[in-house]
Amino acid sequence: MFPINIGERSGDHGNFLGMVATYTATIESGVLYDREFQTPVLRVDVCGCICHYLSARNLSTETRRQVRSLRRQIQALITYMVLGVIVGGRLGYVLFYNLSYYLKHPLEIILPFDFSGGIKFTGITGMSFHGGLVCVILFAWLYCRKGGLNFLLMADLFIPAIPLGYTFGRIGNFINGELYGRVTSLPFGMYFPLAPGADLRHPSQLYEASFEGLFLFGFLWGLRKIMKIRGAMLALYLIGYGTVRFFIEYFRQPDEHLGFVLLSFSMGQLLCLLMIAAGISLYGYFWRKEKTSPGYDLSNG
Numbered sequence: 001m002f003p004i005n006i007g008e009r010s011g012d013h014g015n016f017l018g019m020v021a022t023y024t025a026t027i028e029s030g031v032l033y034d035r036e037f038q039t040p041v042l043r044v045d046v047c048g049c050i051c052h053y054l055s056a057r058n059l060s061t062e063t064r065r066q067v068r069s070l071r072r073q074i075q076a077l078i079t080y081m082v083l084g085v086i087v088g089g090r091l092g093y094v095l096f097y098n099l100s101y102y103l104k105h106p107l108e109i110i111l112p113f114d115f116s117g118g119i120k121f122t123g124i125t126g127m128s129f130h131g132g133l134v135c136v137i138l139f140a141w142l143y144c145r146k147g148g149l150n151f152l153l154m155a156d157l158f159i160p161a162i163p164l165g166y167t168f169g170r171i172g173n174f175i176n177g178e179l180y181g182r183v184t185s186l187p188f189g190m191y192f193p194l195a196p197g198a199d200l201r202h203p204s205q206l207y208e209a210s211f212e213g214l215f216l217f218g219f220l221w222g223l224r225k226i227m228k229i230r231g232a233m234l235a236l237y238l239i240g241y242g243t244v245r246f247f248i249e250y251f252r253q254p255d256e257h258l259g260f261v262l263l264s265f266s267m268g269q270l271l272c273l274l275m276i277a278a279g280i281s282l283y284g285y286f287w288r289k290e291k292t293s294p295g296y297d298l299s300n301g
Contacts, residue, residue, distance in 0.1 A: 077140060080139040084135035084136035084137075084140065086132075087135050088132040088136060088139075089128055089129070090127060091109075091131055092128030092130055092132060095128075095131065096267055097255060097267060098257065130268075130271040140154065150230075152231035152286070153230060156231065159233040159234055160221045160223075161217070163213055163220060163241070164217040167217075169209075170206065171206075174206055177194045178205075179205055180194065180195050180202075180252075180253055181252050182201060183199040183200065183201055189202065190203050201253070204248060208248055212244050212245060219240055220240065229286050229290045230286060230289075230290060231289075237279070238279030238282065239283070240279075242272040242279060245272045246273065249272070252266075255267065
C-alpha cells in the first residue's frame, strides 16, 4: 500500500475515498447536518479503507514511486475534493431540487435555521449527488492545475474503486428507511416507516447498492488495466453511473415536492442523461487527445 496518510479523521469524516464516494454520509460537523442522509459514519471508514487498499493495488511500481514524491500535493487534492463534496452537494440540491424555495429563503442555504415561521433550528438539510460530483471534478481539476498534478491520471488512479463506496452508502440509507422506492405488489416489497401510507415499496436502496456500487465497481475495476486512454475511467464512470441510476430511478420514489419533472422522468433521470452525454463526449475527446499526448506521468511537468 502506498505510504500516503489519507485516512486522517476530520470531524466525523474518515478516509477521503470513502468520503468522496459516499458524500451522502452523515455530515455532522458543528451545525452542518443532513437529516435526509443520516447514515452510519462507520460505513465511511470501512469503505474508505477498502477503497484505499484497492486503489493502492492499482499502482505499478513506477506509479508508486511518483505517488511518494507527490505526497503533499495529493493530500491537498484530497482536501479540495472533500470541499467539493460539501459545497457541490449543497448547491446542487438548491439549484436542482428546491430553487424556488431557496430564492425566497436564501439564508437557509448556509444557515441551519428555518426562518419561515420565526426562527427554528433544523440543521442544513438537502444534498445532491450530481451537484457534489460536478464540484468534486471541478475542485480536483483546479487543484491539479495549481499543484502540478495530472488530473486525468489522478482520475484513472482513484475512480475504479470509488463506486464500492456506494454499496455502504445505500445500505446505510436502507437501514435508516430513507430514499425508499415506489409502491409495488411484488413479493419482495417492504414496508418503510418513513414512507406515507402502509403500502409495500421497492427496496430501491438495495438496488442502488448492488448496481451503482458492486456492479459498477466490478465493471470499472475489470477495465482499469485494459483501457489505455488517459481519462477513460472518468468518462466510463459518468456513462456507467448515469445509465445505472437512470433505470433504478424507475423504482425509486421521486422527491415529493418535485414529482416527475418532464413527462415521466424524475429530476435524477434528467441529470443522469446529462451525465451520460458528458461521459460520451469526454471519451471521444480523450481518445482523440491520446494520439498526441506524452507518456504516463502523474505530474504535469
